Amino acid sequence: MALADSARGLPNGGGVSRSPSGGPLLTPSQSLDGAGGRRSGYITIGYRGSYTIGREAQADAKFRRVARIMVCGKTALAKEVFGDTLNESRDPDRPPERYTSRYYLKFTYLEQAFDRLSEAGFHMVACNSTGTCAFGPEQGGPADDKIWTSYTEYVFCRD
Secondary structure, eight states: OHHHHHHTTOGGGGSOOBOTTSSBOOOTTOOSSSSSSOOOEEEEEEEEEEEEEOGGGOSOOEEOOOOOEEEEEEHHHHHHHHGGGEEOTTSTTOOTTSEEEEEEESSOOHHHHHHHHHHTTOEEEEEEEEEEEEEOGGGTOOSSOEEEEEEEEEEEEEO
């Protein structure tokens, strides 16, 4: 089919261009809301992580994968950027003009979330991370290992 469309002179084989993250390929002047202008606003991406550091902070720290990427912001913006990859099950039927911090993404790759935000015209304006020792020898953990937990947030803005 793409060959037939290409033969008719349609750009990109007549199909929709897709970015590496799977979303539509956008230029900075395009709008996803169809109203001729983009909605400005903020979206915050957050995730919890954990890692184990051995005796005297050896270079062999063991990181666990990201289990869930949380999304905070206006419902309409989150749906615009992440589409069907946004899991709304924790806050269904939320009005588009309202804020929520209960959505999360169906994928677990931060780079994919960053790509989607960038393609929608967002840029990072702030980030923050905290870490704490959650489980060590003092709490009955392994003699030489300490398990650390962290929470990281990235704030994105579109003017």
